[in-house]
Amino acid sequence: MRRQNDVAPPARRLVGFAVMLGAVCVPLFFSKSFDLARFELAIVVILAAVGFNFAFGISGQLAIGQPVLLAVGGYTAGILSATRGWGFEKTIVPAILATMAVSVLLGLPSLRIRGWYFAITSFFAINIQPDVLELLEKHTGGSRGLVGIESLKVGDTVLEPWVVYEIFLAALILCFLGATTLSRSGWGLSMRLLRDQPVASAATGLNPVWAKARVYLLTAIPCAVAGSVYAHSVRYLAPTVFNFNLVLVILGGTFLGGLGTMWGPIIGVSVFQAISLWIGPFSPYNQLFLGVAVLVTAVLFKGGIIEGAGRVADRVRSLRSDAPEVEVEVEDTVDVPSDAPQVVDVGPSMAQVGLRVAGIEKHFGGNKVLVGIDLDVPAGTMVGFVGPNGSGKTTLLNIISGFVESDSGTVRLGDVDITGTPTHKVAALGLARTFQVPRLVDDLTVGENVELGEIGLDRQRALAGLFRPPGFRRKDRERAERARHVCRFLGFSEEVISTEAGSLPLGLKRLTEIGRAIAAGAPMICLDEPAAGLDDAERAALGVVLQRLVAQGRTILVIEHNLRFVLESCDSVVLLADGRIVGEGDPAEQATWPSVLTDYFGTYLLDLDDAPTGAPAAR
Amino acid sequence: MFNDISMDLVQLAFVTGLGFGAIYVVIAMSYTLVLAASGVFNFALASVVMGGAVATFVLRERVGLPLLVALLVVLAGGALIGGLSDVVAVRPFLKRTGSLTEEALVTTLGLGLAFAATAELLFGSNTFRSTPYTSDTPIDIASVPVRPVFIMMIVAGAAITFALDRVMAKTQIGSILRATIADREGASLFGINPDRVILFAFILAGALGALAGFLLLPLTSASAYVGNDLSLVAFVAMALGGFGSFRGVIVGGLAVGMVSAFTPVFLSSVWGRPVLFLFMLVMLVLRPRGLFGSAGQFGSGDLREV
Numbered sequence: 001m002r003r004q005n006d007v008a009p010p011a012r013r014l015v016g017f018a019v020m021l022g023a024v025c026v027p028l029f030f031s032k033s034f035d036l037a038r039f040e041l042a043i044v045v046i047l048a049a050v051g052f053n054f055a056f057g058i059s060g061q062l063a064i065g066q067p068v069l070l071a072v073g074g075y076t077a078g079i080l081s082a083t084r085g086w087g088f089e090k091t092i093v094p095a096i097l098a099t100m101a102v103s104v105l106l107g108l109p110s111l112r113i114r115g116w117y118f119a120i121t122s123f124f125a126i127n128i129q130p131d132v133l134e135l136l137e138k139h140t141g142g143s144r145g146l147v148g149i150e151s152l153k154v155g156d157t158v159l160e161p162w163v164v165y166e167i168f169l170a171a172l173i174l175c176f177l178g179a180t181t182l183s184r185s186g187w188g189l190s191m192r193l194l195r196d197q198p199v200a201s202a203a204t205g206l207n208p209v210w211a212k213a214r215v216y217l218l219t220a221i222p223c224a225v226a227g228s229v230y231a232h233s234v235r236y237l238a239p240t241v242f243n244f245n246l247v248l249v250i251l252g253g254t255f256l257g258g259l260g261t262m263w264g265p266i267i268g269v270s271v272f273q274a275i276s277l278w279i280g281p282f283s284p285y286n287q288l289f290l291g292v293a294v295l296v297t298a299v300l301f302k303g304g305i306i307e308g309a310g311r312v313a314d315r316v317r318s319l320r321s322d323a324p325e326v327e328v329e330v331e332d333t334v335d336v337p338s339d340a341p342q343v344v345d346v347g348p349s350m351a352q353v354g355l356r357v358a359g360i361e362k363h364f365g366g367n368k369v370l371v372g373i374d375l376d377v378p379a380g381t382m383v384g385f386v387g388p389n390g391s392g393k394t395t396l397l398n399i400i401s402g403f404v405e406s407d408s409g410t411v412r413l414g415d416v417d418i419t420g421t422p423t424h425k426v427a428a429l430g431l432a433r434t435f436q437v438p439r440l441v442d443d444l445t446v447g448e449n450v451e452l453g454e455i456g457l458d459r460q461r462a463l464a465g466l467f468r469p470p471g472f473r474r475k476d477r478e479r480a481e482r483a484r485h486v487c488r489f490l491g492f493s494e495e496v497i498s499t500e501a502g503s504l505p506l507g508l509k510r511l512t513e514i515g516r517a518i519a520a521g522a523p524m525i526c527l528d529e530p531a532a533g534l535d536d537a538e539r540a541a542l543g544v545v546l547q548r549l550v551a552q553g554r555t556i557l558v559i560e561h562n563l564r565f566v567l568e569s570c571d572s573v574v575l576l577a578d579g580r581i582v583g584e585g586d587p588a589e590q591a592t593w594p595s596v597l598t599d600y601f602g603t604y605l606l607d608l609d610d611a612p613t614g615a616p617a618a619r
Numbered sequence: 620m621f622n623d624i625s626m627d628l629v630q631l632a633f634v635t636g637l638g639f640g641a642i643y644v645v646i647a648m649s650y651t652l653v654l655a656a657s658g659v660f661n662f663a664l665a666s667v668v669m670g671g672a673v674a675t676f677v678l679r680e681r682v683g684l685p686l687l688v689a690l691l692v693v694l695a696g697g698a699l700i701g702g703l704s705d706v707v708a709v710r711p712f713l714k715r716t717g718s719l720t721e722e723a724l725v726t727t728l729g730l731g732l733a734f735a736a737t738a739e740l741l742f743g744s745n746t747f748r749s750t751p752y753t754s755d756t757p758i759d760i761a762s763v764p765v766r767p768v769f770i771m772m773i774v775a776g777a778a779i780t781f782a783l784d785r786v787m788a789k790t791q792i793g794s795i796l797r798a799t800i801a802d803r804e805g806a807s808l809f810g811i812n813p814d815r816v817i818l819f820a821f822i823l824a825g826a827l828g829a830l831a832g833f834l835l836l837p838l839t840s841a842s843a844y845v846g847n848d849l850s851l852v853a854f855v856a857m858a859l860g861g862f863g864s865f866r867g868v869i870v871g872g873l874a875v876g877m878v879s880a881f882t883p884v885f886l887s888s889v890w891g892r893p894v895l896f897l898f899m900l901v902m903l904v905l906r907p908r909g910l911f912g913s914a915g916q917f918g919s920g921d922l923r924e925v
Contacts, residue, residue, distance in 0.1 A: 111904070116660055116724035120850075120854050121900070123850075124899065125896065131890075135889055248728075252729075284739040288737060291731070294726070294728065295729035298725045298729070
């Protein structure tokens with residue numbers, strides 16, 4: 001399964017332009033301002049859905065407070081206009097700022113709770129909206145509504161209804177294009193990592209608090225624009241305008257059209273909105289329809305209309321071309337081809353660093369997991385960390401990379417004390433890691449997943465992602481090229497590089513994650529069981545790749561169960577048992593090993609005696 | 620500042636808070652039961668509570684059934700709708716991997732709103748006072764006059780809570796439920812069918828919700844809008860007490876009842892929901908696991924494993 005290219009195919013583009021053109025021409029067919037107002041209200045809801053789709057579909061934050069944001073944008077513009085006589089051009093900026101502030105406030109719980117728990121806090125905010133407006137009656141007019149808002153005009157001329165409509169449409173097109181370019185930028189890619197793998201996103205250097213805050217700031221914009229244009233156009237606001245039914249239209253419409261697709265929210269919300277207007281927005285039948293429609297949509301339209309249409313189109317194409325459907329076969333083994341690059345040159349010249357762990361203690365409740373761990377990983381070497389299940393290896397790795405705090409002891413990366421430093425800062429200081437279960441974004445390609453390693457550390461400007469100036473695009477292209485280079489270094493074919501990560505076998509997923517760590521340019525790399533699930537050939541290939549990295553000055557700590565791999569590839573091995581380090585040794589000098597180590601490796605040592613030497617061939 | 624607030628008012632608010640709090644505990648327990656068994660927040664339960672109130676009114680005062688018969692019918696109806704919400708809105712997702720609980724949020728929300736809208740279509744948008752279940756002459760308790768309806772709510776709420784606690788702790792059904800809650804896969808290895816346990820939790824929760832509606836009716840009167848805020852009330856009670864914790868919702872439900880009853884005394888009734896919202900926000904940001912919940916479980920963001 002190949003991912004579609006970033007650039008939409010010509011046919012699809014044509015349809016997009018046709019839809020836009022049709023929308024522009026609406027005033028030719030509906031000239032009455034009453035009819036146009038219905039289209040404008042629909043555009044308001046679509047704008048809100050575009051924001052929701054970016055927050056949830058792309059970034060994974062189930063922030064569904066859009067009705068509140070619309071109200072904040074509308075009321076801010078409305079109050080400023082009614083009290084000071086400001087026109088749209090003056091109220092839009094304060095409206096956006098106020099909406100952003102409320103958006104971040106509503107997003108606060110998402111720092112502590114996930115998914116639908118967070119969504120319900122937004123529902124609550126929507127429910128108290130009339131109360132708050134009532135409490136601020138002096139400014140908002142309470143339940144009587146807010147009147148006296150200036151209409152949209154240029155100079156002293158009030159704009160024609162059709163011009164007002166085109167302004168709504170222009171706002172939609174701008175926000176749509178902004179959301180589209182942003183979600184295709186590097187920043188958009190890293191938001192997908194935040195969505196699917198929040199833990200891994202921190203490990204690539206993404207500050208979770210800032211990342212979420214930026215999502216809330218950005219998704220406030222379409223709502224603020226929609227709310228304020230609406231206020232100036234209708235010139236009257238009441239607490240019931242942006243009500244809970246909008247949530248159903250936004251949720252149902254986005255699910256129907258296809259969550260996370262660009263056109264999904266527009267198509268789906270249009271359908272919902274059309275039916276809803278036909279029924280009559282305030283009839284109980286409307287609520288009945290919305291409730292049932294949302295239920296049915298979520299149950300039946302998994303993936304939405306867009307995906308369904310794509311499947312149908314594929315089917316038609318394959319029927320027409322009369323050729324059997326071609327499934328791209330990905331070889332599930334990799335051997336590093338001889339023409340693969342032997343050097344990865346990523347990032348600025350990096351200083352070699354070592355890792356030094358001293359006196360680490362950790363207990364969970366009464367259970368002592370780690371007792372006085374001292375571990376030294378000298379710069380430019382590869383150390384294998386072995387031990388039985390539950391001996392505390394992964395816990396130590398989690399302490400090193402900042403996911404878990406130790407009770408006592410220190411961790412030093414080079415000269416820097418990183419004890420208790422948050423994960424994203426540890427990553428920025430030059431430590432990259434992988435996970436026991438690979439944490440990739442399934443619907444991005446292997447190349448893009450590898451790219452994420454570099455993106456996390458890049459202080460990506462969301463604003464630059466929004467406008468993509470030429471220099472920014474060049475940087476994007478160069479970064480993609482570097483990621484491809486890393487992939488080739490790992491022995492990936494072009495075929496594999498452009499495959500969706502989700503469809504890969506486990507071994508390749510592990511290698512992709514290692515690629516992400518390499519692309520981060522980190523001098524220190526920690527791998528959690530990289531050889532698990534690899535066959536003999538893949539394991540040998542992995543060993544070659546890792547030794548090349550070490551030869552280029554990187555330092556690697558490997559947690560591994562595969563003893564053969566550790567013996568073949570590492571410069572030294574450390575044995576952990578029951579939370580203590582019980583033995584250390586150099587694989588090349590097994591004769592000097594303490595007996596506890598020889599006992600643990602057991603038959604693997606005998607196996608290796610048959611091999612020419614313990615030392616790997618590729619050094 | 621509060622000099623003009625009389626002692627009577629405070630006593631009245633206390634009794635009101637305790638009465639509503641007791642019912643909120645029952646409602647929040649029904650949500651917790653479903654959440655703990657399946658991880659789903661069943662929005663439709665609020666509509667079940669509303670249905671319980673409206674159906675009791677209709678059966679008793681329009682059809683003329685005796686009170687206890689009406690109660691039994693209402694309980695059966697609640698159980699039916701509870702089970703239905705599992706089959707219609709949750710079951711279709713259980714077999715799919717991925718974000719079951721997020722999709723179930725949308726489907727149970729849709730189902731709940733559809734129920735509420737149906738009730739509005741059938742029952743109209745009127746509010747009907749119901750004949751009280753007992754006499755309405757206040758009884759003096761420690762020289763405070765208390766309306767009997769509150770005594771009924773408090774006693775009934777406490778009894779239901781106690782009974783549910785006993786059922787969970789002592790009976791076989793309770794231990795099956797607890798085993799499934801603790802470890803769904805582990806339980807299925809012991810021959811427990813998690814699907815059936817989840818269905819049972821939904822049914823029991825539906826009956827509890829309908830019972831809460833029955834108990835609320837004398838105070839709220841019968842209208843299609845009784846359930847409007849109850850999902851949020853349950854959510855706040857769970858947030859305060861800790862998601863998935865049965866002990867937690869007792870404290871949480873009572874706290875919500877008290878806050879709702881005392882806000883009008885000190886501020887005004889318009890402040891009621893905004894104050895609850897602030898309580899919830901502060902609690903979730905400072906201590907997302909609530910008072911009795913466990914970290915990393917049921918949505919609180921503390922990661923348990925990497």
